[in-house]
Amino acid sequence: xxxxxxxxxVLAWARRNLFSSPLNALLTLLGLWLLWLVVPPLLQWxxxxxxxxxxxxxxxxxxxxxxxxxxVHLDQFLYGFYPPAERWRVNLGIALLLVPALPLLxxxxxxxxxxxxxxxxxxxxxAWWLFHGGLGLSVVDTGLWGGLFLTLVIAATGMAAALPLxxxxxxxxxxxxxxxxxxxxVFIEFWRGVPLITVLFMASVMLPLFLPSGLSLxxxxxxxxxxxxxxxxxMAEVIRGGLQGVPAGQYEAAQALxxxxxxxMRLVIVPQALRxxxxxIVNVFIALFKETSLVLIIGLFDLLGVVQAAVTNPDWLGFxxxxxxxxxxxxxxxxxxxxxxxxxxERRPDMKAQEQQEMA
Amino acid sequence: MTEQxxxxxxxxxxxxxxxxxxLQDINLEVARGERxxxxxxxxxxxxxxxxxxxxxxxxxxxxxxxxxxxxxxNRRTVEQVRRQVGMVFQQFNLFPHLTVLENCTLAxxxxxxxxxxxxxxxxxxxxxxxxxxxxxxSYPGQLSGGQQQRVAIARALCMQPRxxxxxxxxxxxDPEMISEVLDAMVELAESGMTMLCxxxxxxxxxxxxxxxxxxxxxxxxxxxxxAQFFAAPQTERxxxxxxxxxAR
Numbered sequence: 001x002x003x004x005x006x007x008x009x010v011l012a013w014a015r016r017n018l019f020s021s022p023l024n025a026l027l028t029l030l031g032l033w034l035l036w037l038v039v040p041p042l043l044q045w046x047x048x049x050x051x052x053x054x055x056x057x058x059x060x061x062x063x064x065x066x067x068x069x070x071x072v073h074l075d076q077f078l079y080g081f082y083p084p085a086e087r088w089r090v091n092l093g094i095a096l097l098l099v100p101a102l103p104l105l106x107x108x109x110x111x112x113x114x115x116x117x118x119x120x121x122x123x124x125x126x127a128w129w130l131f132h133g134g135l136g137l138s139v140v141d142t143g144l145w146g147g148l149f150l151t152l153v154i155a156a157t158g159m160a161a162a163l164p165l166x167x168x169x170x171x172x173x174x175x176x177x178x179x180x181x182x183x184x185x186v187f188i189e190f191w192r193g194v195p196l197i198t199v200l201f202m203a204s205v206m207l208p209l210f211l212p213s214g215l216s217l218x219x220x221x222x223x224x225x226x227x228x229x230x231x232x233x234x235m236a237e238v239i240r241g242g243l244q245g246v247p248a249g250q251y252e253a254a255q256a257l258x259x260x261x262x263x264x265m266r267l268v269i270v271p272q273a274l275r276x277x278x279x280x281i282v283n284v285f286i287a288l289f290k291e292t293s294l295v296l297i298i299g300l301f302d303l304l305g306v307v308q309a310a311v312t313n314p315d316w317l318g319f320x321x322x323x324x325x326x327x328x329x330x331x332x333x334x335x336x337x338x339x340x341x342x343x344x345x346e347r348r349p350d351m352k353a354q355e356q357q358e359m360a
Numbered sequence: 361m362t363e364q365x366x367x368x369x370x371x372x373x374x375x376x377x378x379x380x381x382x383l384q385d386i387n388l389e390v391a392r393g394e395r396x397x398x399x400x401x402x403x404x405x406x407x408x409x410x411x412x413x414x415x416x417x418x419x420x421x422x423x424x425x426x427x428x429x430x431x432x433x434n435r436r437t438v439e440q441v442r443r444q445v446g447m448v449f450q451q452f453n454l455f456p457h458l459t460v461l462e463n464c465t466l467a468x469x470x471x472x473x474x475x476x477x478x479x480x481x482x483x484x485x486x487x488x489x490x491x492x493x494x495x496x497x498s499y500p501g502q503l504s505g506g507q508q509q510r511v512a513i514a515r516a517l518c519m520q521p522r523x524x525x526x527x528x529x530x531x532x533x534d535p536e537m538i539s540e541v542l543d544a545m546v547e548l549a550e551s552g553m554t555m556l557c558x559x560x561x562x563x564x565x566x567x568x569x570x571x572x573x574x575x576x577x578x579x580x581x582x583x584x585x586x587a588q589f590f591a592a593p594q595t596e597r598x599x600x601x602x603x604x605x606x607a608r
Contacts, residue, residue, distance in 0.1 A: 256447040
């Protein structure tokens, strides 16, 4: 008789793990009670009593969430005020990001290093051309960019700039040359000491005062520069931690082989340092991704900004919860995705080599 | 000895770590093809001495000439010397993020600008010589200590150095792995390589060394031909040291 056996096994497991002592039993019951309090109403609201179809607020009849609100505004949430006829450019631009990412996903492609590097370097100008226009494409002013698209642009630019900038700053801070060291230190401490909000305010309000009249920098561009420098300073400290974690013997072995300073860094030290601080780097990336929503205060509408604008739309008052839950879900999905990628990177065999050697 | 036959020459070299006078008036001349074992109690400055030979440690007074090139603060000359001098460390110091083969080809490709295929061929040849060609595509973390140290020897040899430095190459090894590393070193010595070894392996010293340099307190206390050093050490300090180390 199979079934009773299995039941018995489940009971035994529960007894061992959930009811091993009176206190454990009490905690288990308390936990179950809390779940019973929270989960059913949540499900009711999110799904069972929610409305999914329709095109106006009249279709919101149930007691649960009205996802019609999100559905109606979805394009706006994704693209902001980007002209609908040009949105294919955004889609294409984001899809193109897969090209430089291919070698990361398919390891055998890593051999074609030059092609990959070229794709990586070519991506930003190509993306800028697609998104902004010019040269045959109609120009879409950056003021119209918004929603998840803008969030991705700011976050991706910040990340792409933070890594090399942080690396240079970290190396600078460990340099033997006093001037280089002092410059890097002052830069890092300045940007780390200032809140991002202040950086964005300065970028949008103060910077134009210092620029010669007639020369005006795009508002988005100013924000991007601010975010990049800010993230770069944080990244520098994370990477410096990694550089300090590389054993002195590695520096000596690299020197003894006759490698020059930059060869030592590029081939031996930095690859190890970066591998060591993958979790820290991803942490900065995740923080940066979420902090992009601060650009709202200088009048740029990222995902959260667009959602906020939609919930105050007089035709759709009363759907605050739906809007924020949606925004939170999107942010969470991206951040969780990054943390998964980080975990996968850490598990790669050449990434783990260091630990094994220490154990040996 | 003339410049043509001298591999390494120390002339009145002094070095301080802060207040500590770690090398005191070092005079040493090593001929091409000569095999020197440097021994002495810990803290006697023997590792520091050997690390001065390829500029890993700066020195404050005197002159060090390696293969006719005077080691100065100048980065160019230091790099030039390092291209001709291989070094093997106590802790192996293999690059953990690279495979064994990549460890061996790194410097030939980047420093000597050798084509990758040629560098790999060369690396395989040296890996065969240290009897570890089957591990070429493993990562250092997957090898035993003895295997790692043999790879480290192959890596240094891939730069085809004129001189090899060994800084206590067997001190971090489990006893059963010492002989595989020593065998590789003996073989290297038989090929005529100029070698400077800091080691406590007196059996190896006796078998291979032409000359023993005995250090204590930052000074070279005694340097004599191997047989003579073991049979009749001239200084009381060396006699004591030998008594201790051979009694083990």
